[in-house]
Amino acid sequence: MQKMSLEQRLKEYKKVTEKVTEKVTEKVTEKEKLVIGLIEKNKDVTIQEIAKNIKISRKSVNAYIKQLKEKGLLQRVGPDKGGHWKIIGKYSKMIK
Secondary structure, three states: OOOOOHHHHHHHHHHHHHHHHHHHHHOOOHHHHHHHHHHHHOOOOOHHHHHHHHOOOHHHHHHHHHHHHHOOOEEEEOOOOOOEEEEOOHHHHHOO
16 A cells, blocks of 8 residues: 555545535435425515425424525525525526
C-alpha cells in the first residue's frame, strides 16, 4: 500500500466529505415530497391547504418546510401574505 502525504490525505478526506454531504442533503422524506408536489401544482398554496391535503398538522407542515429550506430545496418569495413558494436546487430539475 502506497503512503500518502498529509496533503494528499486532506484532499481525499475533503472529496469524501463533499460526497457524503451531497448525499445527505439530497435525501428527501416522503412527506417532504408530498409538500413539494403540492407546491409544484400551486406555488400559492397555503400551509393550511398543504396540511389539509396531506392530513397532517400545520405545525408538521411548518417543520417539513423548514427542513426543505435548510436543504436548499425551497424558498419563500415575497411576504407571507401575497408571496409564493419557489422550488429550487437539484430537486426542481428532478420533479419535471
